[in-house]
Amino acid sequence: MAPVPKGATVAVTGSAxxxxxWVVRRLLDKGYRVxxxxxxxxxxxxxxxxKAMPGYASGRLTLHSADLDNAGSLDDxxxxxxxVCHVAHVSSYSDHEYVRMVCDHLIExxxxxxxxxxxxxxxxxxxxxxxxxxxEFVRRPTFYEDxxxxxxxxxxxxxxxxxSMGKVIAQRAFSDAAEASGDWDAITCCPADNxxxxxxxxxxxxxxxxxxIETMLLGKYNQNGGYRPWMIVDVRDDADCHIGLLxxxxxxxxxxxxxxxxxxxxxxxxxxxxDRLLPELGHDxxxxxxxxxxxxxxxxxxxxxIWAGCDLRNDRIKAVTGMEFRPLDESIRDCVESLxxxxxxxxxxREGFExxxx
Numbered sequence: 436m437a438p439v440p441k442g443a444t445v446a447v448t449g450s451a452x453x454x455x456x457w458v459v460r461r462l463l464d465k466g467y468r469v470x471x472x473x474x475x476x477x478x479x480x481x482x483x484x485x486k487a488m489p490g491y492a493s494g495r496l497t498l499h500s501a502d503l504d505n506a507g508s509l510d511d512x513x514x515x516x517x518x519v520c521h522v523a524h525v526s527s528y529s530d531h532e533y534v535r536m537v538c539d540h541l542i543e544x545x546x547x548x549x550x551x552x553x554x555x556x557x558x559x560x561x562x563x564x565x566x567x568x569x570x571e572f573v574r575r576p577t578f579y580e581d582x583x584x585x586x587x588x589x590x591x592x593x594x595x596x597x598x599s600m601g602k603v604i605a606q607r608a609f610s611d612a613a614e615a616s617g618d619w620d621a622i623t624c625c626p627a628d629n630x631x632x633x634x635x636x637x638x639x640x641x642x643x644x645x646x647x648i649e650t651m652l653l654g655k656y657n658q659n660g661g662y663r664p665w666m667i668v669d670v671r672d673d674a675d676c677h678i679g680l681l682x683x684x685x686x687x688x689x690x691x692x693x694x695x696x697x698x699x700x701x702x703x704x705x706x707x708x709x710d711r712l713l714p715e716l717g718h719d720x721x722x723x724x725x726x727x728x729x730x731x732x733x734x735x736x737x738x739x740x741i742w743a744g745c746d747l748r749n750d751r752i753k754a755v756t757g758m759e760f761r762p763l764d765e766s767i768r769d770c771v772e773s774l775x776x777x778x779x780x781x782x783x784x785r786e787g788f789e790x791x792x793x
Contacts, residue, residue, distance in 0.1 A: 437552050438682050438684055439553050441465075441467075441682070442467060443467060443468070445467050445469055446472060446512055446518070446520070447459050447462070447470070447519075449473075449521075449557075450471035451471075451473045451481040451482055451635075453634075454557065454670060455520075455522040456635065457634065457674035458677050458678070459488070460634065460674070461675055468490075469490065470497050471499065473498060473501070481637050506539075508540070509541060510547050513545060513550075513551055514547070515550055516550060516551050517551065517553075519541075519551055519554045519555070520555045521555070522557045525537045528593075529593045531601060538604075538605050541554075542608065545612075546618075552618070552620070553621075553680075554621045555624055555677050556606060556609050557624055558606050558624065559626060560693060563578055563625055563693060564578050565584050565596055567584070567585065567591045568585065568590070569661060569738065571585050571588075572741050576746055577748065580693055584603075609621035620687065620688035621688055621689065622690055622692070623691035624676055624694055625691055625693045626693075627693070628643075628665045629645075630644050630668075630669060630763070630767060631672075631773075632671075632770055632777075633770070633778060634777070636777055645770055645774070647702070647705075648770050648771060648774065649774055651706045651709060651721065652718065652774060654782075654783035655724060656724065657724050657726055659701075661731075661742075662735055662739050664742055665699065666698075667696055667700070667766060668696055668760065670766075675756075677694075680692060680755070692755065694752055694758075695747060696761065697749050697760075702723060703723045705767065709771055712764055712767060712768045712771070713771060716771075716782065716784070717788025718782050
């Protein structure tokens with residue numbers, strides 16, 4: 436199918452979220468008309484930042500209440516759109532029949548539109564590398580688009596890995612439906628750990644990574660499960676990846692692309708970076724809390740060595756979109772400053788430093 440025309444109308448599900456909000460913002464910056472889908476357009480706490488965007492005053496951005504659990508709720512919104520960015524999460528990933536139902540609702544609305552030519556589905560790096568057995572990273576250490584988790588592992592169950600499994604189900608549901616239709620294509624974007632500036636106070640709790648940085652500022656944070664380092668994409672770059680996939684003439688139905696910079700950093704180093712990047716703040720850097728049982732702690736060196744041996748690739752998304760990713764330091768700095776100014780987080784400071792009142 437053809438890419439979405441420049442300046443066309445694009446619907447974005449999950450527009451009140453961290454990623455979705457930035458997709459809306461970047462689409463507007465590039466001249467698109469945007470239909471922002473949210474659960475409740477009258478919820479000022481979650482939608483006020485959207486209404487503050489310049490495109491809203493002119494009518495180029497419109498807000499629409501839509502419950503993805505209800506069939507037909509997106510019919511009128513998708514009608515006349517050329518593209519859809521399906522960024523929204525579903526309520527549960529452990530119930531795979533429910534995941535399929537929500538996909539079917541969106542797919543039916545896309546088919547009814549008769550105008551949508553491309554859907555970009557937000558998946559996750561979990562659909563590439565979330566393994567029930569960490570030794571699988573030793574056997575297959577290169578993380579790129581053709582890699583899937585070991586789906587035959589008996590420990591890969593909805594209770595243990597529902598999120599990863601649900602994301603794979605959604606990818607296949609959209610790709611299969613697009614192939615059956617022949618009128619539109621579905622491209623999957625698999626973002627990594629999103630870090631960067633929030634646009635609204637409520638977003639500090641919408642996604643683990645910016646919330647983890649908030650807890651660091653407040654003086655406490657936990658070690659990552661399995662001692663996994665953060666694998667980063669700046670949320671603004673993630674949004675640009677979505678738009679690049681809408682626009683690209685080099686992608687085809689069923690393909691998926693990983694959105695990450697390939698920068699990795701251990702959680703304790705991320706915390707120390709706050710003071711390194713913003714020494715004027717005077718953040719009192721806390722020590723990491725390791726909540727894991729002794730049997731896990733005993734394997735820390737082994738886990739860190741396995742992660743260090745992994746090869747992260749982003750060749751494909753750079754080739755089809757021309758993306759260049761921000762350095763991680765910029766993402767951390769801008770995330771911290773947005774938490775201070777947008778969410779009014781008051782960090783724990785060293786003696787001699789004072790909070791600045793905006």
